[in-house]
Amino acid sequence: MTSTNNNTTTRTALYARISHDPTGEMLGCERQLKDDHALAAHLGWSVVGEYVDDDISAYTGAARPEYERLLDDIEAGEVDAIITWHPDRLYRRMVDLGRLIEVVDRAHCAIRTVKAGELDLTNPTGRMTAGILAQVAQHEVELKAERQSSGNQQKASAGKWTTRRRVFGYKFGGQEIEPAEAQAIRQAAIDVLSGTSTGEIARRWTKAGLRTTRKGNPWRSRDVVPVLRRPLYACRVMYRGQQLDVRGQWPQILDDETHLGLVALLDGRRQPRLKTRKYQGTGVYRCGKCGDDIDQVLECSASGNRGKVYRCPRLHLSRKQEVLDDYVSDIVVARLSRDDAHLLVETGSVDVPGLRAQRDALQARLVKLAAMFAAGDIDDAQLKAGSGQLHADQAKIDAQLAAQAQRDPVAELILAGDEVETNWGAMSADRRGKIIDLLMTVTVLPAPLGLRRFDPDYIDIQWKKES
Secondary structure (H helix, E strand, O other), rough: OOOOOOOOOOOEEEEEOOOOOOOOOOHHHHHHHHHHHHHHHHHHEEEEEEEEOOOOOOOOOOOOOOHHHHHHHHOOOOOOEEOOOOHHHHOOOHHHHHHHHHHHHHHHHHHEEEEEEEOOOOOHHHHHHHHHHHHHHHHHHHHHHHHHHHHHHHHOOOOOOOOOOOOOEEOOOOEOOOOHHHHHHHHHHHHHHHHOHHHHHHHHHHHHHHOOOOOOOOHHHHHHHHHHHHHHHHHHEOOOEEEEEEOOOOOOOOHHHHHOOOHHOOOOOOOOOOOOOOOOOOOOOOOOOOOOOOOOEEEOOOOOOOEEEOOOOOOOOOOEHHHHHHHHHEEEEEEEHHHHHHHHHOOOOOOHHHHHHHHHHHHHHHHHHHHHHHHOOOHHHHHHHHHHHHHHHHHHHHHHHHHHHHHHHHHHHHOOOOHHHHHHHHHHHHHHHHHOOOOOOOOEEEOOOOOOOOOOEEEEEEEEEOO
């Protein structure tokens, strides 16, 4: 048995852990600590610290910062004893038990648990008992995982909510919308499809007092992207990375075409900028020598060429920022002020309601095929052949809806008749840059040596859709 001074000089650490804390309120850990304090008082031991790992599993091998700090303090000679609610709070895997044995054996550290009494890791019998407990815990976890997996598959197949954590936009359980968050998602979808950066969305959400649901942190660009891509906002049911042929039985935040448009935009070859551009040509204009995007704007102090300049990242060429931006803007405004401007974006050419109806009809046929297969009316080969063609037809419709969802908000901004020039001037540089990128390719060509003035002959503009 591990010896301890059974008085207030026994420096005791309390360790609490809970694997799943959907509310983030640490209520389970607080209950453990309450019992731990009571046991410490009963033993007459002095509590010198609390070590709490909230919402972290001991079975998965995930990092447990407070557990690591506890072991470090034991090795440093700052802790004489550990009190925890149950042995499985400390370990659930044999590999973790082996390390714990090494640390407490060297330090002659005692372990007491509220539910299982003393855990003595300094003798063979105690270590054997601890090993048996670890194996039992592992067995229980594996059985629980199998039950949860089977249950989640059944729930997903029925279109039910399976996410255990609270999802941004919904209350716990997914059956009610969180109004402020849902509205923020809808507005962000419109803005991103119109050209707003995800970095700007993150700033807006944080300024509005919205926080991430996992840690309650302020938003960053990289947090916003997976949120906007989330299929469940469009009531699309996913299981193990695959979309199921059922609709989610929870309130819808985004319609199908908006979701498809966001996914197409965020997954595209040229990813949207995570930072808001300060100059409209940053990452839009291209170098005519190497083909790279010109993403640098520098202050130039050379005689006769003072001011900011766009510069190729490989130093092939540069142009005055303000002069080049004005030149490109004039061309955009002039072109979009013409009567045939609509030909550049084909606004309104897609019958969205009609496409949605077609998609719904295809979905109904998929459900019917599945029912026929379950009833034995068709075999596996017939099911695969029929569903394969239907999925291909759905994919074509999805592509059209996605393209329209990306195009419409931009069209509303730039096709404003007599107000094009006014609207363009009122736009941010970031949005102007994204509209330029949608409409044209601007290539800055190398100019002859000694040419100091801006010459439009060395700016090549190709419209992405000819009128």
